[in-house]
Amino acid sequence: MTALQDRPQNVRRAPLPLFGKAFSDSWRGLLGWGVGLAAAAFLYLPIYPSMSGASGMQELLDNLPPELIKTLNYDQIGTGAGYTQATLFGLLGFLLLSIAATGWGAGALGGDEESGQLELTLAHGVTRVQVAMARFFAIAVKILALSALLFLVVLVLNDSAQLEIEVGDLLGTSLIFAGVSLLTASVALLGGALTGRRIGGIAGGTTVAVLGYVFNALGNQSASLEWLHTLSPYYWAFGDSPLSTGANVTTTIVFYAASLVLAAAAAIALRQRDIGV
Amino acid sequence: MSHAALGHSTDIRGDGTSPGAAIEVVNLVKRFGHNRALNGVSFQVPRGTVFGVIGPNGAGKTTIMRALLDIIRPTSGQATVLGTPSRNAGPDLRRRIGYLPGELVLEGRTSGRRLLQHYADISGPVTAGHVNELAERLGLDLDRPVRKLSKGNKQKLGIVQAFMHQPELLVLDEPTSGLDPLMQQEFLRMVREARNRGQTVFLSSHVISEIQQAADEVAILRDGRIVTINSVEELRTTAIRHLRLVASGIRPTDLAAILGALQGVTTLDCTLTATGDAEAVATLSGAIAPFVQAIGALQVRDLVLEEPDLEESVLKLYSAPVAAAVVTK
Structure with missing residues (x-):
């Protein structure tokens, strides 16, 4: 038995190993999403001056059916903030970050369990709650990083593209943009934790993102459908044009708090289940 | 010998120091x-x-x-x-505890060394150099990406992972x-x-x-x-083995007589081969020594005594429901 007692007690260990692993496993993916988001910004924003000037924009709007304009949130497109909101935060950026968030959320627990790797991690000196929360925070940091990148890119282009967006409004919008994406990710996390399958998480995350977008678009169409806005996280985030009027602080906090609650629910769900069966 | 007895509760004292x-x-x-x-x-x-x-x-x-x-x-x-x-x-x-799952799945671009470091971080501590020592014994390259490893090498990585923190x-x-x-x-x-x-x-x-x-x-x-x-x-001693024996200078009937007299030899079939030798195919259970002694005098040209087959031997032996007597209630 002596050999067992000879085990070393002071060996260097990485701080926050679970968080660090969750993060380092996906930095390539993070880089890819970052490039995509930045490309979307560089694609849309620099052409704003040419579109807003003279007749170009108005001509485009006149030719579009009003329902489509409302769906795409193009009704504010005549201002720099409205244009950035409609094309970037509300459309391509939202799409990219929602996909990333859903993938990360679904993969973190559901995907890892389905592949069989979670079993080995949980057989080590960790609790399931630690694993779930560490992976949630890793996702949160990645989403915030992408959102921060978008903030910087828009800030850089603000003058040259004549967007005239207030820095404070841009910051608030970036935070609420990250918040709605984090909500999507945490629903995906919960779906994966409940089902033990990646598809369970993808279904959850997709529901939040797609239904949020669809309910917002339908609610835009007529007063009788406006009630759908109350069901749309997309509307909660972008409904009162945060890029021109500033993000609602309470709503922003609610997004992060709700995400945290959902992550805790995922952790508890994971704790109750048989893994990998 | 069996530790399956249910009745006597052990001396587990619940304080983690049980010698039991x-x-x-x-x-x-x-x-x-x-x-x-x-x-x-x-x-x-x-x-x-x-x-x-x-x-x-x-x-x-x-x-x-x-x-x-x-x-x-x-x-x-x-x-x-x-x-x-x-x-x-x-x-x-x-x-x-060191655990090796039955369906070991290791993926990712990370190297074996870094993956082991991660498990050491959450479960360790691991003596410096011990991972290298284990990897060397098993002939495992720790610097390759985990997903590029063959099934056998992944299994080795899993074994190192289970043993490394002793x-x-x-x-x-x-x-x-x-x-x-x-x-x-x-x-x-x-x-x-x-x-x-x-x-x-x-x-x-x-x-x-x-x-x-x-x-x-x-x-x-x-x-x-x-x-x-x-x-x-x-x-x-309870295991059943398949055997095949070819001997020259003996008639199949004589070979059958020698082997048939042994305890534990069943399903014996002796034939004449194309080369004029006698070939015996049978199953053997119990001790091997009497069989080896019995064939010592023969001119054995070929002998195959297979490893006992679990599926066939042990399970067949215990397939009767009464066998559960040893265990549980």
Whole structure:
């Protein structure tokens, strides 16, 4: 038995190993999403001056059916903030970050369990709650990083593209943009934790993102459908044009708090289940 | 010999210092829906011993191991591991266990070394240099990306992962699967060394040969029940082997007479080969020595005495339902 007692007690260990692993496993993916988001910004924003000037924009709007304009949130497109909101935060950026968030959320627990790797991690000196929360925070940091990148890119282009967006409004919008994406990710996390399958998480995350977008678009169409806005996280985030009027602080906090609650629910769900069966 | 007796409760004192069993499983039942994966399994593994579980796929080996690690929760019954109930056991217990899953999945671009470092970070501590030592013994390249490793090399990485922090208890599910015979021998040496250091090893297999070399005791599991728990010696004598023997200078009928007189030889069939030799095909159970002596006088041209086949021999022996007498109630 002596050999067992000879085990070393002071060996260097990485701080926050679970968080660090969750993060380092996906930095390539993070880089890819970052490039995509930045490309979307560089694609849309620099052409704003040419579109807003003279007749170009108005001509485009006149030719579009009003329902489509409302769906795409193009009704504010005549201002720099409205244009950035409609094309970037509300459309391509939202799409990219929602996909990333859903993938990360679904993969973190559901995907890892389905592949069989979670079993080995949980057989080590960790609790399931630690694993779930560490992976949630890793996702949160990645989403915030992408959102921060978008903030910087828009800030850089603000003058040259004549967007005239207030820095404070841009910051608030970036935070609420990250918040709605984090909500999507945490629903995906919960779906994966409940089902033990990646598809369970993808279904959850997709529901939040797609239904949020669809309910917002339908609610835009007529007063009788406006009630759908109350069901749309997309509307909660972008409904009162945060890029021109500033993000609602309470709503922003609610997004992060709700995400945290959902992550805790995922952790508890994971704790109750048989893994990998 | 059997540690399966239910009645006498052991000297587990619940303070983690019990000198008694490393594993004590009492009447473990696990249902998945209507399917009963474990049907009242009880056994004890004394500290410092190697305990093997054999049984066909689906017998419940993996389910027992997962229950010990708290990866799944039994429907009823109790498993006590190193003096601590496994259900909802904290990380401290699992740090004292090295686990190799039966279906080992290792993916990702990360290198073997970095993956092991990660597991050491959450379960360690690991003696400096020990990982390299283990990898060298198994001939494993730690700097390759994990996803590029062959099945055998992934298995080696899994073995290193289970052994590296020298845990008090090793729980190894089909540890030799994917390893070539040389590496299987090296692995069995590692198991023996672990036992000599005082570590307890609980391992499973569907191949009887690898267990009989390493284990002190063997439990045979079938349909979620332990059929019997034997020492390896006891098991060996009950095993059935296939044999094929070709001898020259003897007529098939004479060969049949010699072999047929031996105890344990069944399904004997002696024929004349195209080359004029006598060929005998039979099954042999029990000790080999009388058989070897009996053929000593023959001009043996070819002899094949197969490893005992678990599927055929042990399970056939214990296929009668009464066999459950040894275990449980």
